Amino acid sequence: MQVPVYKMTLDPSNPKLGMKFMSMVGSPAIMVNCVKFSEDKRVKLSLSENRIFGPALIPELLIERNNNGQQFYLSIDSETIEQFHLKACNDNAYKNLDVDHSNQLIQGVTIDTMFITGPNITSKVPGFEDMPEGTLFLGAKVNNSEIISKIQSGEINGWSIDAMFSFEPSEVLSDKQVEGLIKEVLNSL
Numbered sequence: 001m002q003v004p005v006y007k008m009t010l011d012p013s014n015p016k017l018g019m020k021f022m023s024m025v026g027s028p029a030i031m032v033n034c035v036k037f038s039e040d041k042r043v044k045l046s047l048s049e050n051r052i053f054g055p056a057l058i059p060e061l062l063i064e065r066n067n068n069g070q071q072f073y074l075s076i077d078s079e080t081i082e083q084f085h086l087k088a089c090n091d092n093a094y095k096n097l098d099v100d101h102s103n104q105l106i107q108g109v110t111i112d113t114m115f116i117t118g119p120n121i122t123s124k125v126p127g128f129e130d131m132p133e134g135t136l137f138l139g140a141k142v143n144n145s146e147i148i149s150k151i152q153s154g155e156i157n158g159w160s161i162d163a164m165f166s167f168e169p170s171e172v173l174s175d176k177q178v179e180g181l182i183k184e185v186l187n188s189l
Contacts, residue, residue: 007061008076008165012087019093021162022056022111022138023101024147028158029063030055032128033136050148051113053113053139056159057081059132075170078134082116084163085136089114094138099150108144113137 010017033063034054059078065069076084088094094111098104115121125137138159142148150156 001081003073005073005075005170006167007170008074008080009168010080010083010087010165012083014166015079017087017164017166019096019161019163021096021098021101021103022088022094022136023104023160023162024052024097024099024109024150024156024158025160026100026155026157028054028160030058030061030158030160032058032131033157034159037171050142051139052142052151052156054098054137054158055128055131055135056138056161057084057136067114078116078118078132080165081134081136084161085114085116091107097140098162099147099156101160103162106144106147109142109147111138111140113139 032055033183034052057076059081060075062073062075064073066072094114097106097109097111099106115137117123117125117131117135117137123133125131125135128135128137142151147156
């Protein structure tokens with residue numbers, strides 16, 4: 001079986017493309033959970049209360065998708081991540097927060113930290129040293145008791161974008177390559 005890979009692209013001048021919502025989710029498609037900052041000693045880092053921080057987009061990561069039984073992968077490069085981030089900032093799209101892609105705005109959560117790793121900012125983030133340069137990170141202050149409870153219970157673990165992109169065919173993966181990618185992901189967890 002051959003599995004296609006599509007590269008996500010973005011024309012910043014196209015108003016139909018870009019972020020619609022930033023969603024707080026239980027299982028991020030990028031397969032990397034956020035760090036939850038609290039006084040709980042089980043948490044990876046402990047800096048301040050009621051914060052969530054983690055990657056939102058990772059360059060060149062293959063994200064598995066299935067549309068009506070058709071399996072494929074999506075990937076995004078660091079240049080497109082930067083275009084996406086700048087367009088989201090210009091459109092004030094980071095204010096559009098929801099939970100589990102509900103398209104219902106939530107109150108009491110403010111994204112106050114956002115940056116793309118690289119030589120001009122930082123190339124490595126504590127707790128996420130294995131993330132490549134070009135990764136988009138987001139951090140938020142949470143002042144919503146329902147969301148805090150969902151973070152503490154593990155119902156919310158990371159970020160997921162609800163966005164429109166253009167797609168270009170990139171490559172086709174064989175069964176062996178897909179198996180290798182699955183093993184690589186499982187070994188990194």
